[in-house]
Amino acid sequence: xxxxxxxxxxxxxxxxxxxxxxxxxxxxxxxxxxxxxxxxxxxxxxxxxxxxxxxxxxxxxxxxxxxxxxxxxxxxxxxxxxxxxxxxxxxxxxxxxxxxxxxxxxxxxxxxxxxxxxxxxxxxxxxxxxxxxxxxxxxxxxxxxxxxxxxxxxxxxxxxxxxxxxxxxxxxxxxxxxxxxxxxxxxxxxxxxxxxxxxxxxxxxxxxxxxxxxxxxxxxxxxxxxxxxxxxxxxxxxxxxxxxxxxxxxxxxxxxxxxxxxxxxxxxxxxxxxxxxxxx
Amino acid sequence: xxxxxxxxxxxxxxxxxxxxxxxxxxxxxxxxxxxxxxxxxxxxxxxxxxxxxxxxxxxxxxxxxxxxxxxxxxxxxxxxxxxxxxxxxxxxxxxxxxxxxxxxxxxxxxxxxxxxxxxxxxxxxxxxxxxxxxxxxxxxxxxxxxxxxxxxxxxxxxxxxxxxxxxxxxxxxxxxxxxxxxxxxxxxxxxxxxxxxxxxxxxxxxxxxxxxxxxxxxxxxxxxxxxxxxxxxxxxxxxxxxxxxxxxxxxxxxxxxxxxxxxxxxxxx
Numbered sequence: 363x364x365x366x367x368x369x370x371x372x373x374x375x376x377x378x379x380x381x382x383x384x385x386x387x388x389x390x391x392x393x394x395x396x397x398x399x400x401x402x403x404x405x406x407x408x409x410x411x412x413x414x415x416x417x418x419x420x421x422x423x424x425x426x427x428x429x430x431x432x433x434x435x436x437x438x439x440x441x442x443x444x445x446x447x448x449x450x451x452x453x454x455x456x457x458x459x460x461x462x463x464x465x466x467x468x469x470x471x472x473x474x475x476x477x478x479x480x481x482x483x484x485x486x487x488x489x490x491x492x493x494x495x496x497x498x499x500x501x502x503x504x505x506x507x508x509x510x511x512x513x514x515x516x517x518x519x520x521x522x523x524x525x526x527x528x529x530x531x532x533x534x535x536x537x538x539x540x541x542x543x544x545x546x547x548x549x550x551x552x553x554x555x556x557x558x559x560x561x562x563x564x565x566x567x568x569x570x571x572x573x574x575x576x577x578x579x580x581x582x583x584x585x586x587x588x589x590x591x592x593x594x595x596x597x598x599x600x601x602x603x604x605x606x607x608x609x610x611x612x613x614x615x616x617x618x619x620x621x622x623x624x625x626x627x628x629x630x631x632x633x634x635x636x637x638x639x640x641x642x
Numbered sequence: 643x644x645x646x647x648x649x650x651x652x653x654x655x656x657x658x659x660x661x662x663x664x665x666x667x668x669x670x671x672x673x674x675x676x677x678x679x680x681x682x683x684x685x686x687x688x689x690x691x692x693x694x695x696x697x698x699x700x701x702x703x704x705x706x707x708x709x710x711x712x713x714x715x716x717x718x719x720x721x722x723x724x725x726x727x728x729x730x731x732x733x734x735x736x737x738x739x740x741x742x743x744x745x746x747x748x749x750x751x752x753x754x755x756x757x758x759x760x761x762x763x764x765x766x767x768x769x770x771x772x773x774x775x776x777x778x779x780x781x782x783x784x785x786x787x788x789x790x791x792x793x794x795x796x797x798x799x800x801x802x803x804x805x806x807x808x809x810x811x812x813x814x815x816x817x818x819x820x821x822x823x824x825x826x827x828x829x830x831x832x833x834x835x836x837x838x839x840x841x842x843x844x845x846x847x848x849x850x851x852x853x854x855x856x857x858x859x860x861x862x863x864x865x866x867x868x869x870x871x872x873x874x875x876x877x878x879x880x881x882x883x884x885x886x887x888x889x890x891x892x893x894x895x896x897x898x899x900x901x902x903x904x905x906x907x908x909x910x911x
Contacts, residue, residue, distance in 0.1 A: 379777055402809045403780035451807075508678035535725070535806045537677040537836045538877035563809040566880075603811040608880035612901065619909035629880060633887045640893055640908055 364391040364414060364446065364526055369423030371409055371581075383409040385581045387423070391526060397559040398572035398589070402603045405578040407561045411528045414559070415446035444473050447524030451531050453515035454503070462488070462506075462514055463499035469522040487521035488514075490554065492547045509540030513547060520556070529560040533567065545571060569593060569607040569627065577602060643667050644689055644720065644798055644830060649698035651684055658684045660853040661698070666832055668797055671824035673841040674834045676850035677875030682834045685850070686802045689832065690720035702798070718747070721791030725803040727783040731775040736767065736786050739775055743794050757793045764827075765789050765819060781812030788819065798830040799823060805840065813840070838871070839879040842900070849876070865899050 412418040459465040491513040577585035651659040691707035733739030849857035881901040
């Protein structure tokens with residue numbers, strides 16, 4: 363389990379550009395959760411996820427992984443990086459290897475896994491991301507489509523067998539097809555027991571993919587709970603500059619003229635319900 | 643007018659733009675949509691001679707972009723703004739950043755300061771002028787990137803996926819500025835995106851797939867064939883998607899596309 367306790371992070375503390383990036387942040391991430399971290403640009407989302415594996419150190423407070431403070435001297439950095447894997451924005455821009463196998467094997471190899479383990483990790487990770495390993499491992503990652511590249515980049519972190527997978531805007535800049543494939547495979551990975559936390563600006567993605575929402579505003583956690591509870595709090599959503607998914611906004615607007623409409627997360631189901639109500 | 647006439651372009655032997663023809667007038671807001679890798683960014687680079695066509699012709703106000711002697715004039719007329727503003731900053735402060743292009747054009751300092759103040763006011767970034775660009779929010783950074791092109795007073799501006807890294811609020815802000823550039827400032831705007839929710843107020847829409855323009859028309863003409871758009875990897879705005887299902891069930895009329903139209907059609911039944 364990962365736990366953040368009363369953390370403050372301040373950038374450029376003794377300059378006129380001083381910025382309090384996170385203030386008094388506390389949270390716990392338990393096994394099997396899928397957490398969407400949302401908020402406007404500059405609200406502290408990226409700082410928060412970089413705390414998770416020690417890339418950013420708190421000015422005050424603690425980051426505990428399985429009860430151990432990861433920022434103490436005797437903790438192995440390699441072990442932390444292996445346990446908490448981070449996929450940054452546009453991860454495919456960091457590709458360097460000649461083949462997909464070598465790209466995905468880079469992490470496990472640096473963690474001193476054996477040859478047998480490396481092969482197993484690479485194959486397993488590619489399978490989680492929806493690939494048939496033998497048909498892709500010899501290809502150059504640069505020849506793949508946008509969606510495939512992003513999935514290979516995510517696989518290269520999964521190959522290190524992290525306990526928690528952190529993704530910073532996993533579908534940013536992707537078209538419909540790429541986005542759909544990345545989302546469906548993250549969802550499948552989650553079904554397989556992978557703990558995930560992802561930053562997103564896409565409220566539909568947060569609504570459909572997460573079972574918990576953490577909302578940040580100006581460095582403070584302003585909400586930590588279920589997607590249903592968050593998206594039913596219209597005041598909070600507009601106060602922090604976000605908007606509810608279309609399916610909820612649309613249903614709400616229809617309530618005035620159609621009366622009570624059963625709640626549905628699914629747009630097709632909502633349309634069927636509307637059709638049944640106005641078709642007669 | 644920017645005019646593409648039967649333009650083709652290839653990187654090595656890989657053809658990415660094929661027989662593309664369209665035009666953009668001053669004051670017109672044209673949107674170019676397409677999936678990743680469809681050729682959108684290459685078309686952006688062809689508009690002002692950053693890339694030159696292998697076949698066909700691109701001209702700006704009648705001057706061909708392959709006329710090397712007028713290359714600088716063309717680049718002054720057509721400003722490009724790219725996706726990631728962080729890749730475009732060179733100044734220590736926003737003001738220095740905005741002054742960079744003007745200094746390169748040998749614009750007098752007094753004139754430069756007037757232009758910077760005027761563009762900063764237009765985009766609402768006066769308060770950022772003395773800040774280092776890296777300390778700005780994503781939306782502010784993108785506004786600075788647009789401002790650094792506008793101070794050069796181009797007649798046309800090409801914006802390549804400038805909203806893709808922004809939150810919903812930043813997106814709306816940039817989109818409203820872009821519409822204003824065409825509607826009130828008289829610039830010819832080519833707005834490139836793969837987010838179809840952003841094309842709703844366009845004068846003209848170009849849909850590109852595998853380097854070819856496969857659809858060209860008004861917003862509703864383009865949204866008339868939802869299945870086709872999805873088949874070429876383009877997402878459909880949720881309201882247009884809902885309207886398409888309701889139309890298939892004959893529950894709303896064929897002219898219904900957007901949220902307000904759907905609500906009107908349903909609530910008047």
